[in-house]
Amino acid sequence: MPTLTLRLISAAGEGMNSVEGLVTQIQGLSSSASDVLSLHNVLKQADDSLHAESTRLLPFLDQLDPSKHSLGYLYFLEACTAGPVTTESASSFVLIIARFISSCAAEQIRLAPDKFISVCKRLKDQVLFLEEPLRAVAPMLAAIRKLQSSTENLTTLHPEFLLLCLLAKCYKTGLSILEEDIFEVDQPRDLYLYCYYGGMICIGKKCFRKALELLHNVVTAPMSTINAIAVEAYKKYILVSLIHHGQLSTSLPKYASTVAQRNLKSFCQPYVELANSYTNGKIADLEAYVQANMEKFGSDNNLGLVKQVVSSIYKRNIQRLTQTYLTLSLQDIANTVQLNSPKEAEMHVLQMIQDGEIYATINQKDGMVRFLEDPEQYKTCEMIERVDSSIQRLMTLSKKLTVLDELMSSDPMYLGKVGRERQRFDFDDFDSVPQRKEVSSKKEDEFGDLKSWMHKNGLPPCKVVLKERPSHDEKHRPIHYVAASEDLRAGDVAFSVPNSLVVTLERVLGNETVAELLTTNKLSELACLALYLMYEKKQGKKSFWYPYIKELDRQRGRGQLAVESPLLWSEDELAYLTGSPTKAEVLERAEGIKREYNELDTVWFMAGSLFQQYPYDIPTEAFPFEIFKQAFVAVQSCVVHLQKVPLARRFALVPLGPPLLAYRSNCKAMLSAVSGAIELVVDRPYKAGEPIGVWCGPQPNSKLLINYGFVDDDNSYDRLVVEAALNTEDPQYQDKRLVVQRNGKLSIQAFHVYAGKEKEAVSDMLPYLRLGYVSDPSEMQSVLSSQGPVCPVSPCMEQAVLEQLADYFNRRLAGYPTALNEDESLLLDPNLNAKKRVATQLVRLEKKILHACLQATIDLIDQLPDHTVSPCPAPYAPLLK
Numbered sequence: 001m002p003t004l005t006l007r008l009i010s011a012a013g014e015g016m017n018s019v020e021g022l023v024t025q026i027q028g029l030s031s032s033a034s035d036v037l038s039l040h041n042v043l044k045q046a047d048d049s050l051h052a053e054s055t056r057l058l059p060f061l062d063q064l065d066p067s068k069h070s071l072g073y074l075y076f077l078e079a080c081t082a083g084p085v086t087t088e089s090a091s092s093f094v095l096i097i098a099r100f101i102s103s104c105a106a107e108q109i110r111l112a113p114d115k116f117i118s119v120c121k122r123l124k125d126q127v128l129f130l131e132e133p134l135r136a137v138a139p140m141l142a143a144i145r146k147l148q149s150s151t152e153n154l155t156t157l158h159p160e161f162l163l164l165c166l167l168a169k170c171y172k173t174g175l176s177i178l179e180e181d182i183f184e185v186d187q188p189r190d191l192y193l194y195c196y197y198g199g200m201i202c203i204g205k206k207c208f209r210k211a212l213e214l215l216h217n218v219v220t221a222p223m224s225t226i227n228a229i230a231v232e233a234y235k236k237y238i239l240v241s242l243i244h245h246g247q248l249s250t251s252l253p254k255y256a257s258t259v260a261q262r263n264l265k266s267f268c269q270p271y272v273e274l275a276n277s278y279t280n281g282k283i284a285d286l287e288a289y290v291q292a293n294m295e296k297f298g299s300d301n302n303l304g305l306v307k308q309v310v311s312s313i314y315k316r317n318i319q320r321l322t323q324t325y326l327t328l329s330l331q332d333i334a335n336t337v338q339l340n341s342p343k344e345a346e347m348h349v350l351q352m353i354q355d356g357e358i359y360a361t362i363n364q365k366d367g368m369v370r371f372l373e374d375p376e377q378y379k380t381c382e383m384i385e386r387v388d389s390s391i392q393r394l395m396t397l398s399k400k401l402t403v404l405d406e407l408m409s410s411d412p413m414y415l416g417k418v419g420r421e422r423q424r425f426d427f428d429d430f431d432s433v434p435q436r437k438e439v440s441s442k443k444e445d446e447f448g449d450l451k452s453w454m455h456k457n458g459l460p461p462c463k464v465v466l467k468e469r470p471s472h473d474e475k476h477r478p479i480h481y482v483a484a485s486e487d488l489r490a491g492d493v494a495f496s497v498p499n500s501l502v503v504t505l506e507r508v509l510g511n512e513t514v515a516e517l518l519t520t521n522k523l524s525e526l527a528c529l530a531l532y533l534m535y536e537k538k539q540g541k542k543s544f545w546y547p548y549i550k551e552l553d554r555q556r557g558r559g560q561l562a563v564e565s566p567l568l569w570s571e572d573e574l575a576y577l578t579g580s581p582t583k584a585e586v587l588e589r590a591e592g593i594k595r596e597y598n599e600l601d602t603v604w605f606m607a608g609s610l611f612q613q614y615p616y617d618i619p620t621e622a623f624p625f626e627i628f629k630q631a632f633v634a635v636q637s638c639v640v641h642l643q644k645v646p647l648a649r650r651f652a653l654v655p656l657g658p659p660l661l662a663y664r665s666n667c668k669a670m671l672s673a674v675s676g677a678i679e680l681v682v683d684r685p686y687k688a689g690e691p692i693g694v695w696c697g698p699q700p701n702s703k704l705l706i707n708y709g710f711v712d713d714d715n716s717y718d719r720l721v722v723e724a725a726l727n728t729e730d731p732q733y734q735d736k737r738l739v740v741q742r743n744g745k746l747s748i749q750a751f752h753v754y755a756g757k758e759k760e761a762v763s764d765m766l767p768y769l770r771l772g773y774v775s776d777p778s779e780m781q782s783v784l785s786s787q788g789p790v791c792p793v794s795p796c797m798e799q800a801v802l803e804q805l806a807d808y809f810n811r812r813l814a815g816y817p818t819a820l821n822e823d824e825s826l827l828l829d830p831n832l833n834a835k836k837r838v839a840t841q842l843v844r845l846e847k848k849i850l851h852a853c854l855q856a857t858i859d860l861i862d863q864l865p866d867h868t869v870s871p872c873p874a875p876y877a878p879l880l881k
Helices: 003-013 019-028 033-052 058-063 070-080 087-103 113-129 133-147 157-168 171-178 188-204 208-220 228-245 258-267 269-280 283-292 294-299 303-322 330-337 342-354 381-409 412-418 450-456 505-509 512-521 525-538 546-555 571-577 581-598 600-606 608-613 625-638 701-708 733-742 758-773 777-784 795-814 820-827 834-862
Strands: 327-329 360-363 368-371 464-469 479-484 493-498 639-641 651-653 662-664 671-674 677-681 693-695 719-725 748-754
Touching: 019 033, 019 058, 019 070, 033 070, 058 070, 070 087, 070 113, 087 113, 087 133, 113 133, 113 157, 133 157, 133 171, 157 171, 157 188, 171 188, 188 208, 188 228, 208 228, 208 258, 228 258, 228 269, 228 303, 258 269, 269 283, 269 303, 283 294, 283 303, 283 733, 294 303, 303 330, 303 342, 327 330, 330 342, 330 368, 342 360, 450 464, 450 546, 479 546, 505 525, 525 546, 525 581, 525 625, 525 639, 525 651, 571 581, 571 834, 581 600, 581 625, 581 701, 625 639, 625 701, 701 834, 719 758, 719 834, 733 758, 733 777, 748 758, 758 795, 758 834, 795 834, 820 834
Parallel strands: 662 693
Antiparallel strands: 327 368, 360 368, 464 479, 493 677, 639 651, 671 677, 719 748
16 A cells, blocks of 8 residues: 555544545545545545534535545535535535536446435435526436446436426437336336336327336336325326327236236226226217316326327327228318318328328318328338347347346245245145044143133133034034123123234234235235234144134134135035125125235245245145135134224234124124233123123124124114116216216215115115206206105106116015025024025025115105106116116
8 A cells, every 4th residue: 555545544543533634535545446445434434524514514625626536525515415505505506516427437436326316316406496407407417327337227316317307398308318228226216206207208209109118117017015106107107098099908917016906096096087088989078077177187287198188089080080981071070070170170180191190191172081001011221220120129138038037047045935845735624625523632632722821821810711512513513602701790801812912914924014015005914814824824733823723723714603604605505695795795705815815925925024934835835725715714704803003903813802702783892902912891791601792893794794604683784785877878977977976976876775774775866866867957966966755857757766766676686586485484494504594694684675675665656646647768767786
């Protein structure tokens, strides 16, 4: 090491920590690569001191040459700009930073990339503060070039540069960097913003094809949780798709994340509906929809794009004509496309010819347009060069993908996760197929019962005991239930289970943030908990949870009548639910479980706690779907929904909780989270030995059957759904849709009919149904907001509405294979199959609600003043299902 270097380092060691001394070191240690490395260590140690002296550092910059002393200059400049900057000093800082970026040495600033990025971002902040974004465009581009290891590398400064180009309207400058292929990305957020801002720049230049590509990258990029960038990108993606292609694909590609596929449309509903209106090709409807949602599009800063969408529909309609006609007059084009005049039609056709969107000629004498085929023969030198260039790009991309594939296939971590043979595991304890008769043995009880295990692990003395009742199937063991061990009064604490004996996602996944991330956008809480218990089950008696899992095995996901959820019923058993909407709910839930099963590998990779314990057991290889489904249903029957706790602890598995506790709809007791425990305070007196119940929540009987395997005859929350929809074929559909929206209803409206409140439900439906029969716009609002059982507009309309409603209830009742009195007779049979019994209970209660609705409708028909009036014809009556 040179003598000067030794002397300077020695001086630093002797305490020369003043700013002046540091400037001297920078000047002496910037001549060679090894000196710069030594300087970097000195600067890192002095960084806190520099920030403490930030207000007096500016004059020292004049003693440093940004081209020679780049690293030292960077540290000083970063410290200088760290504090608040006044309006007066902002402009001078912009000049200093811009000069530094243009002259600094790339090899030096790359030693401290975070510092360099920080300085560049402050440059952006200062020019935005001064409202002069143009001043930072060229320096930021230079900064990217100096920070990049190659043009294939996406830096954090790329999106900052594109944002500046957008604000300064330097779209052409922004396009120059968008033409480069990117293969290396450090931070996902950088990619999202790069593609989002890039898409906006391409929109500004009318390069819609490239804009679609970039916005598509945002929408389909891997994401574990939905983000605002993806949502805004999808809104613009919809609009640009309509402008460029004239249509929108109804679904995202398979390689898009499940999060995007599930959630994006719901966040962008006005834009999806705009696309639907556009597809119909009716300009008046499209313009009406845009006018109704003008404020929403304006607040999203998308109103300009929306107007381009409206303008483009004329082009799309003209393009459709080219598929049907060889020649057409300008007048006919204007009439068909709904333009104001032949002159306006001519302008559109000429512009489309110029843009290469159609091939046609216009005869000025007779005003006829002749549509032609694409004249391109793909034989020109220019076309051959374009094809060759595309082939070369594809070959380069193929080579890069091959290299990446080889690197991944030889990566030890990757091979450790997916490349080894794994022993399969049969989760037979959740098998719903009848097995040999289960007999208890001393060996089976060597670990003691559930309550003994809980006491050994912290359960304080409690006032409950486990009892058993026989199963409906003699091949299965009796099921347990929690009963009072002594007389209890209302308000007594029956038990208090410590959190150490409660299974939550926070405990399963080892991290509350990960738990929230997964359950919000990837898997349901039930799927995560089921996966965890399957892994714990695989450990057998080594698992801490063995006694609890053994109890779940005994229960087999059965409810209070010892009946499994219909999710585990055979096809013949599901036929017991024929006519009931519950059957479709069961099939839909089963499909949802299948989708969650397909996401299991994702949660396994993301959940660190699972990965550490079971590094070679990929879920879909360790557990077949049927096993997962049975485990899912078992967890569903016993999971507790806790209130006033973080999301990661919202769903919990509580030993001594359900299904050992009896669910009741008329009970007020709930399992509650208290300090360090989950406790049950009873809501009524119990005698010793009496089963203890808890509230099942405000669920209809269909949900109680699917979730817990029982039906409650006294359920005050039981209900059916009647879905009414405005007829989309109605010429006045858009007007009526706006009226119902203004009155808090939807174009497809669900009416909930509660048991015992059928008359009120029918009265609530009538104004909505009447609207479908009205044709006079002035009557629409008055009909929808009218009160009372009789329509104020027309007797014949009221007759038609009530007859349609009565016919609907009759059709629903006819969909059941048995009548109400036949159900009553079946339930009197003591030997009736348990699954058929609970299914018959459900359909019997549904029919009671439908009969009550039908009777309420007939009563209203009988109250009509004139029964000789014929029902009004209704070609566009609302649809009921």
